[in-house]
Every structure is written in C-alpha cells, then in structure tokens.
Amino acid sequence: MKDTRNQILDAAKRVITQKGFHGSTMEDIAKAAGVAKGTSYLYFKSKIELYLAVMEREFDYITSCFEEIIKSRIPVLKKIEGIISFFIEYMKENRDFVFSLMYEPPLIKMNKDVIHKRYRNKIDNIRHKFIEVLEEGIRRGDIIKEDPEVLADVIFGAIVRPVIQFVIRKKTGDIDSLKFKIMNILTKGIVRKGG
Amino acid sequence: MKDTRNQILDAAKRVITQKGFHGSTMEDIAKAAGVAKGTSYLYFKSKIELYLAVMEREFDYITSCFEEIIKSRIPVLKKIEGIISFFIEYMKENRDFVFSLMYEPPLIKMNKDVIHKRYRNKIDNIRHKFIEVLEEGIRRGDIIKEDPEVLADVIFGAIVRPVIQFVIRKKTGDIDSLKFKIMNILTKGIVRKGG
Amino acid sequence: MKDTRNQILDAAKRVITQKGFHGSTMEDIAKAAGVAKGTSYLYFKSKIELYLAVMEREFDYITSCFEEIIKSRIPVLKKIEGIISFFIEYMKENRDFVFSLMYEPPLIKMNKDVIHKRYRNKIDNIRHKFIEVLEEGIRRGDIIKEDPEVLADVIFGAIVRPVIQFVIRKKTGDIDSLKFKIMNILTKGIVRKGG
Amino acid sequence: MKDTRNQILDAAKRVITQKGFHGSTMEDIAKAAGVAKGTSYLYFKSKIELYLAVMEREFDYITSCFEEIIKSRIPVLKKIEGIISFFIEYMKENRDFVFSLMYEPPLIKMNKDVIHKRYRNKIDNIRHKFIEVLEEGIRRGDIIKEDPEVLADVIFGAIVRPVIQFVIRKKTGDIDSLKFKIMNILTKGIVRKGG
DNA sequence: AATGAATGAGACTTCATTCAT
DNA sequence: AATGAATGAAGTCTCATTCAT
The missing domain is CATH 1.10.357.10 (Tetracycline Repressor, domain 2)
Known part of the structure; x- marks a missing residue:
C-alpha cells in the first residue's frame, strides 16, 4: 500500500483533473484518497x-x-x-x-x-x-x-x-x-x- | 463615449488580466468600469x-x-x-x-x-x-x-x-x-x- | 430605528457578554442583530x-x-x-x-x-x-x-x-x-x- | 527530575502565558513539556x-x-x-x-x-x-x-x-x-x- | 506509560447574486 | 437604467481528541 502522502497526491491529481482546481474541495480530494479532510493538512500546508x-x-x-x-x-x-x-x-x-x-x-x-x-x-x-x-x-x-x-x-x-x-x-x-x-x-x- | 456594456467588458479584460478570474470580484470589475456592482448584472447574466x-x-x-x-x-x-x-x-x-x-x-x-x-x-x-x-x-x-x-x-x-x-x-x-x-x-x- | 452598524455593535455586546468571545460565532451575533452573517463583514473587517x-x-x-x-x-x-x-x-x-x-x-x-x-x-x-x-x-x-x-x-x-x-x-x-x-x-x- | 505531570503543568503555564489559552495548542504544550501530544491526555482529561x-x-x-x-x-x-x-x-x-x-x-x-x-x-x-x-x-x-x-x-x-x-x-x-x-x-x- | 497519525466538527470569511429604491 | 446594501451558500483551515501500536 502506498503511503498516505502519495495517496493524497494521486487523489488530488484525479479529482482536480476532473473538476478543476476551484471545482475541487479539500473534502473531495480527501474522500477520494480515503482519508479525512484534516489529514491532507498534515502533509500539505494548504490547498x-x-x-x-x-x-x-x-x-x-x-x-x-x-x-x-x-x-x-x-x-x-x-x-x-x-x-x-x-x-x-x-x-x-x-x-x-x-x-x-x-x-x-x-x-x-x-x-x-x-x-x-x-x-x-x-x-x-x-x-x-x-x-x-x-x-x-x-x-x-x-x-x-x-x-x-x-x-x-x-x-x-x-x-x-x-x-x-x-x-x-x-x-x-x-x-x-x-x-x-x-x-x-x-x-x-x-x-x-x-x- | 463607449456604451456601458463595452466599458464593463474593457474593465473585465483589464482586471481579470491583472488578478485572474478567481482573483477578481464583480466589485473590482464594476469599480474599474465606473459603474455599480448591480449594473454589471443588467448586461451580463453572471460572472x-x-x-x-x-x-x-x-x-x-x-x-x-x-x-x-x-x-x-x-x-x-x-x-x-x-x-x-x-x-x-x-x-x-x-x-x-x-x-x-x-x-x-x-x-x-x-x-x-x-x-x-x-x-x-x-x-x-x-x-x-x-x-x-x-x-x-x-x-x-x-x-x-x-x-x-x-x-x-x-x-x-x-x-x-x-x-x-x-x-x-x-x-x-x-x-x-x-x-x-x-x-x-x-x-x-x-x-x-x-x- | 438604529442604523445597521449600531445594531450589530449592540448585538455583539450582548452575545459576547453572554457566551464570551470564543463562545460566540459571527452567526450568533448576526442573528441577534437581525442581519445575515455577511452583513457584519460589511461593517467590521473581522470578528x-x-x-x-x-x-x-x-x-x-x-x-x-x-x-x-x-x-x-x-x-x-x-x-x-x-x-x-x-x-x-x-x-x-x-x-x-x-x-x-x-x-x-x-x-x-x-x-x-x-x-x-x-x-x-x-x-x-x-x-x-x-x-x-x-x-x-x-x-x-x-x-x-x-x-x-x-x-x-x-x-x-x-x-x-x-x-x-x-x-x-x-x-x-x-x-x-x-x-x-x-x-x-x-x-x-x-x-x-x-x- | 520532576514527574511527567508537573512537567506538563510547567510547560502549560509557560506556553499559555506566552500565547494565551486559545493561542496555545495541545501540541505546543506537549512539545514544550518534551512529551507527545497523547501523553498530556493521560494526565489531564482535556485542554x-x-x-x-x-x-x-x-x-x-x-x-x-x-x-x-x-x-x-x-x-x-x-x-x-x-x-x-x-x-x-x-x-x-x-x-x-x-x-x-x-x-x-x-x-x-x-x-x-x-x-x-x-x-x-x-x-x-x-x-x-x-x-x-x-x-x-x-x-x-x-x-x-x-x-x-x-x-x-x-x-x-x-x-x-x-x-x-x-x-x-x-x-x-x-x-x-x-x-x-x-x-x-x-x-x-x-x-x-x-x- | 507513551506515542503521533488520523479524525472531523466547527468557525471565519468571501463574494456572486438579488432586489428595493 | 442604475445603485449598493444585504444575503447566505460554500470553502479553507484549525486543532482538541482518539486510538492502534
């Protein structure tokens, strides 16, 4: 299994590709990565x-x-x-x-x-x-x-x-x-x- | 003098060029066009x-x-x-x-x-x-x-x-x-x- | 009727007195003032x-x-x-x-x-x-x-x-x-x- | 060496003095006490x-x-x-x-x-x-x-x-x-x- | 006893849009 | 045609707390 950070990066690539940067929420990305919203912020300072x-x-x-x-x-x-x-x-x-x-x-x-x-x-x-x-x-x-x-x-x-x-x-x-x-x-x- | 519609279009081009689409507010654009916020909506249905x-x-x-x-x-x-x-x-x-x-x-x-x-x-x-x-x-x-x-x-x-x-x-x-x-x-x- | 700004100030004094600064939300205050949340921000830059x-x-x-x-x-x-x-x-x-x-x-x-x-x-x-x-x-x-x-x-x-x-x-x-x-x-x- | 409980109390006094109650996070305090965040919760039920x-x-x-x-x-x-x-x-x-x-x-x-x-x-x-x-x-x-x-x-x-x-x-x-x-x-x- | 990664509720704030004047 | 005060949905980010190790 990939580490959490890469899971989030992959999800972000997928989701933002689909919905665009402003169309994607951190919630969307986190969900797609299978983590909670806050978790994204442990690995990335901001959207x-x-x-x-x-x-x-x-x-x-x-x-x-x-x-x-x-x-x-x-x-x-x-x-x-x-x-x-x-x-x-x-x-x-x-x-x-x-x-x-x-x-x-x-x-x-x-x-x-x-x-x-x-x-x-x-x-x-x-x-x-x-x-x-x-x-x-x-x-x-x-x-x-x-x-x-x-x-x-x-x-x-x-x-x-x-x-x-x-x-x-x-x-x-x-x-x-x-x-x-x-x-x-x-x-x-x-x-x-x-x- | 240009008509209001074109004033707004010109202002929009200028402001969005400078601040980007999401960085520009309708207020910004209206101000730059010298009209009130509501006026933009008389000429354009939405941002x-x-x-x-x-x-x-x-x-x-x-x-x-x-x-x-x-x-x-x-x-x-x-x-x-x-x-x-x-x-x-x-x-x-x-x-x-x-x-x-x-x-x-x-x-x-x-x-x-x-x-x-x-x-x-x-x-x-x-x-x-x-x-x-x-x-x-x-x-x-x-x-x-x-x-x-x-x-x-x-x-x-x-x-x-x-x-x-x-x-x-x-x-x-x-x-x-x-x-x-x-x-x-x-x-x-x-x-x-x-x- | 008092102007909106003073309505908000009065509501803020009341609500914050009751619930404390951190216990009061802008929503609370706005509601107490009889205005929408966003309206407070027209008169005060921040909480x-x-x-x-x-x-x-x-x-x-x-x-x-x-x-x-x-x-x-x-x-x-x-x-x-x-x-x-x-x-x-x-x-x-x-x-x-x-x-x-x-x-x-x-x-x-x-x-x-x-x-x-x-x-x-x-x-x-x-x-x-x-x-x-x-x-x-x-x-x-x-x-x-x-x-x-x-x-x-x-x-x-x-x-x-x-x-x-x-x-x-x-x-x-x-x-x-x-x-x-x-x-x-x-x-x-x-x-x-x-x- | 002081026991852990007192280390945390001391750190809390120091940190909260500096940053205020709402300005201090449990992380801040734990770090200042030289323990992990979770440890504080072994000694104190909440912030x-x-x-x-x-x-x-x-x-x-x-x-x-x-x-x-x-x-x-x-x-x-x-x-x-x-x-x-x-x-x-x-x-x-x-x-x-x-x-x-x-x-x-x-x-x-x-x-x-x-x-x-x-x-x-x-x-x-x-x-x-x-x-x-x-x-x-x-x-x-x-x-x-x-x-x-x-x-x-x-x-x-x-x-x-x-x-x-x-x-x-x-x-x-x-x-x-x-x-x-x-x-x-x-x-x-x-x-x-x-x- | 100790850790710290993960959680998720919750708050502030922004701003497109509306509408009474 | 024009205004701009008011709205409120929606999003980012924080952080106290939990829990598997």
Missing part, C-alpha cells in the same frame, strides 16, 4: 501547496523522461523522434490531466509568478538541455545553422500542437503515423522543392 | 457569462484579423508570414492578457466543455480556413504534399511557441528578426542539406 | 475588529463620564465620590459585560499588545487626568502629600474592588451606603486614631 | 482541565503564602505590609502570567461559572481569612470601626492596582518604596489633616 506538489511531481516525471532521451547516444533526429513518441504516449494517458492542470492551469489568487517560478526552473532546464542538443547537431552539420533557441521552440511547438489537436479530436486515425508526418514536415520543410 | 463575453469579443477580433490575411490574394508563404507578424504584434500588446485568460484559462466550476464549445467553434473555424489555404498551396505545388491538418498544426505550433517564449523572456533582441528565423526553419526544414 | 469596536465604544462612553466628573468645579473629594457613584451605577447595569469583556478580556490570538494599545491610550488618558486632579488637590492642601500616581492607583483600586465584590456577591445590602463606607476608609485611613 | 489545573496549582501557592502571613503572630498592619511585599514579589516574577492567565483569563466556551467556582472557593477563603484578621484588628482597636468586608476589599484593591500599574509600566523607580507609599496612604487616609 495550493497540494496542487503545486501534484504539478511538481508530474514535471519531475516528464523531466526525467526527457533527460533520458536527450542523454542517450543517438543522432539528433532520433532524439526528436523519441520526444515525439514520448509526448504522444504521455498525452494518450494524461489527456484530461494535461488540459485541466497543465495546458490550462487554474488562475489561482496566489501571485502567479510565484507559481510559475516553481515550474519555470524545471521547464527551462529541459528547454536548455534541448537547445544544447541542437547546438551539438548544428556543430556536427546535422541541423541547419539557425538560432538554436528559436529552433528549439519551433520544434517543440511543432510537436506539441499537432499531438494535442490529435488527442483533443480523438481521431480514430493512426496516431503513430502522426510522428512520421511531423518528422517529415520538420525535416523537409513545408516548401515543395524541385520540379 | 462567468461576463468572462465568456470578454473571451468571445477577443476571439472575434483575432478571427477577423486572421480571415483578412487568409482571404487576401497573396502567396501561401506570404500568408504564413502575415500570420506570424500579426501574432507577434498581438502578443506584444496583449502579453499579460494571453497568459491570464487564454494560455491559462481559469478552471471554472462550470462544466469545462460548455466553456470550450463557445470558443472551439471560432478556433476550429480559423483552423479550418487555414487548412484550406494549405490544401490550395499543395494543389498549386507551393507546399509539400503532406496531411494538411498536421501541416496546419505544425505551422501554428511552430509559430506560437517561439513567439510566446520570446515575449515571456522579454528578450531585448530584435523581435522582428524572429519572423524570418521562424520562416527560415519552416521553409527549409531543420535538416542541413547539401555538402 | 476581532468587531470585538474591538465594541470595546472602544464602551471605553469612550466611560471616558466621557469620567471626564465630565473630573472637569466639574467641585472639591476633589466630591469628584472621588462622583466617580464611586458612577462606577456603582455602571456596574449595576453592566455587571456581566464587565466580567466577560473588561475584567476578563478574552485571550485572543492576535498579539495582545496590539489589542491593549487600542485601550491603553484611553485608560491612560483618564488615569492621567485623575492624577492631575490629585496634584491640584495636593497643591490646595486638600490631599496628603504623596506620590500622585500611587495615590491615583490606590484610590481607583480601593473603589473598583469593593464595588465589584459587592456586585459579584449580589448582596442585598444597601449598595449606596457602600459609597460612604469607601469614602470613610479612604478619607480617615484604616488606622484607628486617638483614644 | 480546559489542564488549564484549570495550572490555575489551581497557582492559586494554591498564592493561598499558602497568604495564609502564612495571616497566621503569623504580628500586628495587623505588619500583616498588610507583608501582603504588599508578597504581592510585589509575586508580580515581579509572574508579570506575564498574571496578565495572560489571571488578570485576563480566557473566555472559554465552557460555562464560565463552572470555571470560576473552581477558584472562587480558594479566593473566597483567603478573603474571608483576611476579613477575620481585620475584625480582630477592629476588636483590638488597631483598625477603624468599619464594615470589615469593605475594609478588606478596599485594602486589597489599594494594594493590587498600584502594584500592577507599576509593573505594567515597568517604571525604573524603586518598587520597594511603593510599599511604604501604599502603607502611608492607607494608614493616614488621603485627606490632609491638621494645619
């Missing part, structure tokens, strides 16, 4: 801290997956492919969570900057590591010579949006072929060359 | 309806700008360039609003699907028109032969993310050169070709 | 502020009565007699209030110094005026030459305690003769002189 | 009972000191002097305690009369013994012929208030001379005689 803890745990998981891919000794393009694959898998399993808690975080009264600082570091960290991978790719001659930051953001955007659109629309089409379509566009560029 | 009205007005504005670009008789790539330019301009002027109300909409207790349906149509509409433009480009041989939906999402993602990152980080660099960098990557692809 | 407002209003009343007596152009001893009379009257009408809110103020979590500063001024003010009266009495040769501060405190203590004891014990005896007994002891001293 | 135990122990101490003085075979006036001395000493050492727990007992939800009955006996007992001393003094011709109850209360009040005022104001003056000033006023009376 917002509980929420932040859920988010941090999630970001830590995502971060570690990204790092694994980025550190591996494979060509740059394979790494990008790997990221797409991971992101597709993660989205398939966490569709509602992403929309409720990540793509659309609640506007909590707490100074938003405070909240963001807690993630920004983690996100920035990942982004920076990806930029380094691209710089290496540029040096090796695998990637075009272009501002690596912009490259990183373009690639991330080009990955995230189609995957999210795919999952939102719950198309019955083949999600795996999506990876190749994205890679195709990214590698060749959108312009039709030659005859 | 959530006021919020949705703000959003709809904004989406209508964005939609009309996109349509203008998309309808114009210029080459596909020029249209994409135009979209980037517009998006950059919009973000420069609406940075905080985008982060508060669009990029991070509040998780209101109201069934989220209800909310999304109100925008989904507008967003879908735009997306669909953009897809048509790309299909036309593919037919003409200007754009590579690839799933037009994926193409549309990749391009949107590749535009939105770097612009947002640029604005978030408030880099002092030249934001206008950003457009050319994005276009460069999108048109050539990320892979270094030739020699 | 503790409401409590402090009750106390201040009371101290202001007592202060003004004391001032009236002290300012009047009568001999010092008559002033002391007047104070005893006032105190007896006040205690007869406010017995429970004095015990609940003044003689035994609640130990609120708020820094007690903060609370006391709100009264201390008023109390100090009265005490100081009384000291001045005694100084005048000493100069005139009506009062014995002794530290006027100690004199003031001795006299106040010698008045307050017997009156409170009398009221606590609800003796059926003649409360008015109490004044003369106190005056007798104070003026003659406790030692039997002469033969 | 209020713990509080009452602290008070009773204190009153017992004060009572025994008073009795010692009152029983001793010295003249009445010497006894009064002794009481002043004791009270000054006690106040110097227990200033904060007196203000937190005695001068301003918490308004606990429990029926206040219940609480008071626990002390009333002890206080009444002391008061009564003092009254007897005065009656004896009156019979012997040392004390003026006056209602002994009023005499007792006047004297107590005339002692307690100046000492408390002295301690509150933390005057740097000579606290020992205070005793003689009080005695002077009490014995001679406040009226300037002769000449």
Whole structure:
C-alpha cells in the first residue's frame, strides 16, 4: 500500500483533473484518497501547496523522461523522434490531466509568478538541455545553422500542437503515423522543392 | 463615449488580466468600469457569462484579423508570414492578457466543455480556413504534399511557441528578426542539406 | 430605528457578554442583530475588529463620564465620590459585560499588545487626568502629600474592588451606603486614631 | 527530575502565558513539556482541565503564602505590609502570567461559572481569612470601626492596582518604596489633616 | 506509560447574486 | 437604467481528541 502522502497526491491529481482546481474541495480530494479532510493538512500546508506538489511531481516525471532521451547516444533526429513518441504516449494517458492542470492551469489568487517560478526552473532546464542538443547537431552539420533557441521552440511547438489537436479530436486515425508526418514536415520543410 | 456594456467588458479584460478570474470580484470589475456592482448584472447574466463575453469579443477580433490575411490574394508563404507578424504584434500588446485568460484559462466550476464549445467553434473555424489555404498551396505545388491538418498544426505550433517564449523572456533582441528565423526553419526544414 | 452598524455593535455586546468571545460565532451575533452573517463583514473587517469596536465604544462612553466628573468645579473629594457613584451605577447595569469583556478580556490570538494599545491610550488618558486632579488637590492642601500616581492607583483600586465584590456577591445590602463606607476608609485611613 | 505531570503543568503555564489559552495548542504544550501530544491526555482529561489545573496549582501557592502571613503572630498592619511585599514579589516574577492567565483569563466556551467556582472557593477563603484578621484588628482597636468586608476589599484593591500599574509600566523607580507609599496612604487616609 | 497519525466538527470569511429604491 | 446594501451558500483551515501500536 502506498503511503498516505502519495495517496493524497494521486487523489488530488484525479479529482482536480476532473473538476478543476476551484471545482475541487479539500473534502473531495480527501474522500477520494480515503482519508479525512484534516489529514491532507498534515502533509500539505494548504490547498495550493497540494496542487503545486501534484504539478511538481508530474514535471519531475516528464523531466526525467526527457533527460533520458536527450542523454542517450543517438543522432539528433532520433532524439526528436523519441520526444515525439514520448509526448504522444504521455498525452494518450494524461489527456484530461494535461488540459485541466497543465495546458490550462487554474488562475489561482496566489501571485502567479510565484507559481510559475516553481515550474519555470524545471521547464527551462529541459528547454536548455534541448537547445544544447541542437547546438551539438548544428556543430556536427546535422541541423541547419539557425538560432538554436528559436529552433528549439519551433520544434517543440511543432510537436506539441499537432499531438494535442490529435488527442483533443480523438481521431480514430493512426496516431503513430502522426510522428512520421511531423518528422517529415520538420525535416523537409513545408516548401515543395524541385520540379 | 463607449456604451456601458463595452466599458464593463474593457474593465473585465483589464482586471481579470491583472488578478485572474478567481482573483477578481464583480466589485473590482464594476469599480474599474465606473459603474455599480448591480449594473454589471443588467448586461451580463453572471460572472462567468461576463468572462465568456470578454473571451468571445477577443476571439472575434483575432478571427477577423486572421480571415483578412487568409482571404487576401497573396502567396501561401506570404500568408504564413502575415500570420506570424500579426501574432507577434498581438502578443506584444496583449502579453499579460494571453497568459491570464487564454494560455491559462481559469478552471471554472462550470462544466469545462460548455466553456470550450463557445470558443472551439471560432478556433476550429480559423483552423479550418487555414487548412484550406494549405490544401490550395499543395494543389498549386507551393507546399509539400503532406496531411494538411498536421501541416496546419505544425505551422501554428511552430509559430506560437517561439513567439510566446520570446515575449515571456522579454528578450531585448530584435523581435522582428524572429519572423524570418521562424520562416527560415519552416521553409527549409531543420535538416542541413547539401555538402 | 438604529442604523445597521449600531445594531450589530449592540448585538455583539450582548452575545459576547453572554457566551464570551470564543463562545460566540459571527452567526450568533448576526442573528441577534437581525442581519445575515455577511452583513457584519460589511461593517467590521473581522470578528476581532468587531470585538474591538465594541470595546472602544464602551471605553469612550466611560471616558466621557469620567471626564465630565473630573472637569466639574467641585472639591476633589466630591469628584472621588462622583466617580464611586458612577462606577456603582455602571456596574449595576453592566455587571456581566464587565466580567466577560473588561475584567476578563478574552485571550485572543492576535498579539495582545496590539489589542491593549487600542485601550491603553484611553485608560491612560483618564488615569492621567485623575492624577492631575490629585496634584491640584495636593497643591490646595486638600490631599496628603504623596506620590500622585500611587495615590491615583490606590484610590481607583480601593473603589473598583469593593464595588465589584459587592456586585459579584449580589448582596442585598444597601449598595449606596457602600459609597460612604469607601469614602470613610479612604478619607480617615484604616488606622484607628486617638483614644 | 520532576514527574511527567508537573512537567506538563510547567510547560502549560509557560506556553499559555506566552500565547494565551486559545493561542496555545495541545501540541505546543506537549512539545514544550518534551512529551507527545497523547501523553498530556493521560494526565489531564482535556485542554480546559489542564488549564484549570495550572490555575489551581497557582492559586494554591498564592493561598499558602497568604495564609502564612495571616497566621503569623504580628500586628495587623505588619500583616498588610507583608501582603504588599508578597504581592510585589509575586508580580515581579509572574508579570506575564498574571496578565495572560489571571488578570485576563480566557473566555472559554465552557460555562464560565463552572470555571470560576473552581477558584472562587480558594479566593473566597483567603478573603474571608483576611476579613477575620481585620475584625480582630477592629476588636483590638488597631483598625477603624468599619464594615470589615469593605475594609478588606478596599485594602486589597489599594494594594493590587498600584502594584500592577507599576509593573505594567515597568517604571525604573524603586518598587520597594511603593510599599511604604501604599502603607502611608492607607494608614493616614488621603485627606490632609491638621494645619 | 507513551506515542503521533488520523479524525472531523466547527468557525471565519468571501463574494456572486438579488432586489428595493 | 442604475445603485449598493444585504444575503447566505460554500470553502479553507484549525486543532482538541482518539486510538492502534
């Protein structure tokens, strides 16, 4: 059996995903975790801290997956492919969570900057590591010579949006072929060359 | 002088941008609009309806700008360039609003699907028109032969993310050169070709 | 009809007198005032502020009565007699209030110094005026030459305690003769002189 | 080493003195006593009972000191002097305690009369013994012929208030001379005689 | 005797909404 | 059309108390 703290975190992720941050009460979450209201406060100072803890745990998981891919000794393009694959898998399993808690975080009264600082570091960290991978790719001659930051953001955007659109629309089409379509566009560029 | 309804909408946009949806009270908004609390209810049935009205007005504005670009008789790539330019301009002027109300909409207790349906149509509409433009480009041989939906999402993602990152980080660099960098990557692809 | 603010103050004095500060809920007080819970918060920022407002209003009343007596152009001893009379009257009408809110103020979590500063001024003010009266009495040769501060405190203590004891014990005896007994002891001293 | 029960009582006196009754949690007190929360409940049925135990122990101490003085075979006036001395000493050492727990007992939800009955006996007992001393003094011709109850209360009040005022104001003056000033006023009376 | 994790009743406070003026 | 005083449902958080170990 998991320890109480993790039970509460899991319940919070589930409940807030379903009802949103402001739509979920501490009572809801506690009940879902099978504990009493007060128990949540033994482990988390406040509702917002509980929420932040859920988010941090999630970001830590995502971060570690990204790092694994980025550190591996494979060509740059394979790494990008790997990221797409991971992101597709993660989205398939966490569709509602992403929309409720990540793509659309609640506007909590707490100074938003405070909240963001807690993630920004983690996100920035990942982004920076990806930029380094691209710089290496540029040096090796695998990637075009272009501002690596912009490259990183373009690639991330080009990955995230189609995957999210795919999952939102719950198309019955083949999600795996999506990876190749994205890679195709990214590698060749959108312009039709030659005859 | 603007009519009362628009005064309230403007105030709502300003206040909610600053304090977030749950951080703003109807009192706050009414005061900022220079009217009494009760007056807001003469024009909007509820707080959530006021919020949705703000959003709809904004989406209508964005939609009309996109349509203008998309309808114009210029080459596909020029249209994409135009979209980037517009998006950059919009973000420069609406940075905080985008982060508060669009990029991070509040998780209101109201069934989220209800909310999304109100925008989904507008967003879908735009997306669909953009897809048509790309299909036309593919037919003409200007754009590579690839799933037009994926193409549309990749391009949107590749535009939105770097612009947002640029604005978030408030880099002092030249934001206008950003457009050319994005276009460069999108048109050539990320892979270094030739020699 | 009294205005709402005063209705709430009166209800608060009554309810807190009966149940104590921590024993009274805002709901209790509001109901006793014939208003809704939220209404109290339109007039007082918090429960503790409401409590402090009750106390201040009371101290202001007592202060003004004391001032009236002290300012009047009568001999010092008559002033002391007047104070005893006032105190007896006040205690007869406010017995429970004095015990609940003044003689035994609640130990609120708020820094007690903060609370006391709100009264201390008023109390100090009265005490100081009384000291001045005694100084005048000493100069005139009506009062014995002794530290006027100690004199003031001795006299106040010698008045307050017997009156409170009398009221606590609800003796059926003649409360008015109490004044003369106190005056007798104070003026003659406790030692039997002469033969 | 003291037994656990007394450790808890001591901690309770210290903590409640500092934070007040409602500001102190059982956790606070237990921690200060170096025991676990549950342990307190092995020795005291409830928080209020713990509080009452602290008070009773204190009153017992004060009572025994008073009795010692009152029983001793010295003249009445010497006894009064002794009481002043004791009270000054006690106040110097227990200033904060007196203000937190005695001068301003918490308004606990429990029926206040219940609480008071626990002390009333002890206080009444002391008061009564003092009254007897005065009656004896009156019979012997040392004390003026006056209602002994009023005499007792006047004297107590005339002692307690100046000492408390002295301690509150933390005057740097000579606290020992205070005793003689009080005695002077009490014995001679406040009226300037002769000449 | 001792522990401390868990409980859950209960209180303060907020604020969207109403409605008499 | 406009006001703003009043409402009261609802939520967060605290903490005395219990009890299995």
